[in-house]
Amino acid sequence: METRELRYFVAVAEELHFGRAAQQLGIAQPPLSRAIQQLERRLGAALLERGSRGVTLTEAGSVLLREGRAALDAIDAAERRTRRAALAPTGQPGVVLVTKAGATGELLAKLLDAYAAEPGAVAVDVMLCGIGEQERLLRDGRADVALLHRPFDSTAGLDTEELHAEGQVVVLPAGHPLTGRARVRMSDVAALPGLPLPRWPHADGTFPDGAGPPVHHHTQLLQLIALGRASAILPESVRAELRDGLVAVPVADAPTVTTVIAWPPHSRSRAVAALVRAATRL
Template sequence: MELRHLRCFLAVAEELHFGRAAERLAMSQPPLTVAIQQLESEVGAALLLRNSRGVRLTAAGSALLPRARALLTSASQAIGEAREAAHGLSGNLVIGFAGTMLYRGLPQMLRDFRAEHPRIKLSLREMNSGEQVIELQHDRLDAAFVHTSRVPAGMHQILVASQTFVACLPDHHALAGARSVKPSQLAGEPLALVARAVSPDYHERTLAMCSAAGFDPVSVHELRHWLSVVSMVAEGLAVALVPAALQQCGMAGVRYLPLSQKEAALPRYETRCLWSAARDQPALGLFLNAVRTVAQAG
């Protein structure tokens, strides 16, 4: 069943006049008559009765009319949605993020993007950096916010943020009242950090900072989430070196102190937005514009 046949039928059924229907469709009457005949042949029943008194619907035509309207409306909506998607005006995006992005610009990006593009649906998935890279490679994410410099081939990237590390200490710690802390002053303390499997870059950088300061931690507690790291510090069970953005988490029982710049150059904690170079998704381009705006402002 062709849409053009349904359009012809609908015009005649609503006008109940072949001449007016042909004029409405900007066509001559003979091809309109042929289209109706072809549709009737496909249905296997007469749809319209035409005589000297005019045109009327048969029982089959009356049954088909509401369905024809619905089909044509649905087809028109589908075409409109496809056009909007092609221009990035609608669509669905699945965005991966590491938890600290909640304190480093992600909420602002989402608010700004949703305000400007309300018809694009965003679905968020919290994962560690390694998991996000795997999901990107399998086309299960449109974009990902990761904490790694190990960007696979075939991925584009935006450097969203580069922040310092700070010392995170229990608020009753002997150094809690200091203005800053040298990494070497944490020697002999249990150290909480995110596990190597979760964030290998951070894990290695943290231990490298300790090594550069001349010590190896007496014990290491490896956790899956940043807030777990801060929680362990708040309970007085460890100290930690964490990204400065975690100061915004508002957890009680901890103090954050800057690390002394007199020691060896301290590494940065970098956040990147990654996406596949092969991803053909116009809505993604609009989202990446929002990411760049926040990144440049930061």
């Protein structure tokens, strides 16, 4: 398959509409349709069902969409990492580490200090991102290594080492009746009147339906909680960030959050390997 054909197919498969996909790609619709038909002939499989009600994916098309996204991510990542290596001023590219803004602050500081003490340590550029974005930045090559949090972030297809496991707390405005308890349960939090849980963005940037406010980052979320507009269930380490007016109460039946350091399985970077070793020793 040609990369161009694969990009064309992914655009159509995501839009499920040839006209919108052609507009997104900046080409006319007839050559797009011909390219998809040529791809289907080459593979010997129908990828799309075309009907009066629109376009749907066949089972083979669903497989190619999943695999095609991963292949295109790998191509984009290879290009980005190659360009970064070529532009490195010392001839030795640094490492880009991505983490969610407002999360794992203490762990990150310890990790950077530990790695800086390693012989041959290179510069580490820390990229702080919004909620749910670090996985995508790692997969598309804008970052070399990431701190991810299971079960919220997917680590499928990545190499990982577990660094830290912790329980979760509900963060509430000071003075709320639940702040007087030693611990609560998920059902207690779900039933809170006037303090809905936030809606976190999907990988594509869209938000799920619900009554809670859409939230992009921790600073915004903590401000909403302090104003009495929301509550949130977060890893216990968030206690270090809480200001006056916010109280954290343990949630007894919330799932454990595991912080992992993750990197692409094909990485051969000695700097990434050294950073991972420093992380696992902490």
